[in-house]
Amino acid sequence: MSQPPKAPSILELFPEETREAAALLKQAVPHMMRHDIPPNPMHYALWYAYSRGLEPDLNRRLDKIVKDFDSFPPESALKLFRDFIIRGEIEDARAGQQQVMDLVDDIEVDVSHSVTGSQHYQNSLTLGLAALQEPVTEDLPNVLSDLQQSTQEMQEQQEKFLYRLRAAQSEIQHLRSQLERAHIAATLDSLTNVFNRHAFTRLLEQALSTDQHGLALVMLDIDHFKQFNDQYGHPLGDRVLQHVGQLLRDLLPPRGVAARYGGEEFCVILRDCFDLHSAHAFAEQLRLKIQALRIKVRSTDKILDTVTASFGLALANNSDTFESLLTRADDALYQAKRNGRNQIHPATPETALSA
Ligand SMILES: Nc1nc2c(ncn2[C@@H]2O[C@H](COP(=O)(O)OP(=O)(O)OP(=O)(O)O)[C@@H](O)[C@H]2O)c(=O)[nH]1
Numbered sequence: 031m032s033q034p035p036k037a038p039s040i041l042e043l044f045p046e047e048t049r050e051a052a053a054l055l056k057q058a059v060p061h062m063m064r065h066d067i068p069p070n071p072m073h074y075a076l077w078y079a080y081s082r083g084l085e086p087d088l089n090r091r092l093d094k095i096v097k098d099f100d101s102f103p104p105e106s107a108l109k110l111f112r113d114f115i116i117r118g119e120i121e122d123a124r125a126g127q128q129q130v131m132d133l134v135d136d137i138e139v140d141v142s143h144s145v146t147g148s149q150h151y152q153n154s155l156t157l158g159l160a161a162l163q164e165p166v167t168e169d170l171p172n173v174l175s176d177l178q179q180s181t182q183e184m185q186e187q188q189e190k191f192l193y194r195l196r197a198a199q200s201e202i203q204h205l206r207s208q209l210e211r212a213h214i215a216a217t218l219d220s221l222t223n224v225f226n227r228h229a230f231t232r233l234l235e236q237a238l239s240t241d242q243h244g245l246a247l248v249m250l251d252i253d254h255f256k257q258f259n260d261q262y263g264h265p266l267g268d269r270v271l272q273h274v275g276q277l278l279r280d281l282l283p284p285r286g287v288a289a290r291y292g293g294e295e296f297c298v299i300l301r302d303c304f305d306l307h308s309a310h311a312f313a314e315q316l317r318l319k320i321q322a323l324r325i326k327v328r329s330t331d332k333i334l335d336t337v338t339a340s341f342g343l344a345l346a347n348n349s350d351t352f353e354s355l356l357t358r359a360d361d362a363l364y365q366a367k368r369n370g371r372n373q374i375h376p377a378t379p380e381t382a383l384s385a
Pocket residue numbers: 048251252253254255256257259263264265266267268271292293294367371
């Protein structure tokens with residue numbers, strides 16, 4: 031029997047580049063305004079998909095709801111959001127749950143057969159041993175033959191059980207690697223292979239709540255990236271981001287965390303930095319490596335203009351929250367941009383170091 035087509039994931043549903051997505055934004059927002067629909071993320075996703083027009087059924091249902099209600103009941107929005115926007119993710123989660131449940135059911139049946147078999151064997155052993163303790167009778171050959179038969183049955187059953195356990199073991203390994211892949215997809219930025227913003231937020235909050243001693247935050251932002259995109263196009267801009275991701279992964283010290291905070295902005299959490307010098311040394315190494323990047327246009331072999339980045343550094347103190355630490359690093363980054371870019375600016379003036 032043929033399987034129904036797999037529902038697309040969010041990434042497949044919304045593959046647009048910045049410009050195309052911005053054009054859809056301009057169409058989606060007036061739809062929401064016209065019907066007095068709050069432009070929250072759930073509504074926005076629906077009206078964005080509506081503007082894209084690739085799901086006629088969604089458009090028909092949205093048109094009908096606003097016509098019938100002259101507004102947009104939140105329950106209807108949620109249902110459409112589940113049915114059209116996150117259905118791929120919901121299907122994946124359900125399929126994963128079902129696989130685990132099937133596996134547990136199979137193991138339960140196998141264990142229960144094995145227990146029953148062991149009980150029978152135990153009974154025949156008990157009877158056989160009792161018979162063997164009797165004075166030798168002519169029944170001995172029958173007792174031995176019964177024991178031999180039940181031992182053979184037990185052995186066959188154990189072999190089957192082992193075979194099923196091995197199959198379950200490989201199924202568990204498969205499920206584990208599926209879960210690991212899902213976990214990676216949920217925490218990594220797919221373009222640059224460093225953590226995404228969501229994971230970074232969680233990791234920095236965790237680090238601040240457990241041990242902020244020696245914790246430093248580095249924020250970096252590629253310089254004049256808009257200009258680079260405009261001149262060479264987004265695909266080459268994407269390659270720059272991928273190179274920066276690779277450099278971050280290569281240079282990251284032990285216990286460090288590198289993340290793409292958004293667009294062309296990255297954050298790095300460093301540990302064991304008891305003054306800004308070691309954070310500065312890391313940032314300086316990265317700054318030089320970015321400056322040394324030579325990006326080649328594959329079709330023409332032309333080497334593109336030098337890429338540079340600006341850096342803000344902040345050392346966590348006892349009273350820092352996620353927001354306060356991020357704001358200080360961001361302010362320092364802003365200063366680095368104002369001072370001329372391609373440089374590092376520490377958040378605290380007393381430890382000022384120049385690039
Ligand atoms: N190629 C590509 N570009 C992106 C991505 N995300 C954001 N951008 C672009 O990054 C640019 C950021 O531009 P701005 O915030 O004006 O900053 P800038 O041009 O780097 O200037 P300064 O930061 O002041 O040096 C915009 O053109 C975005 O379209 C992405 O994933 N890929």
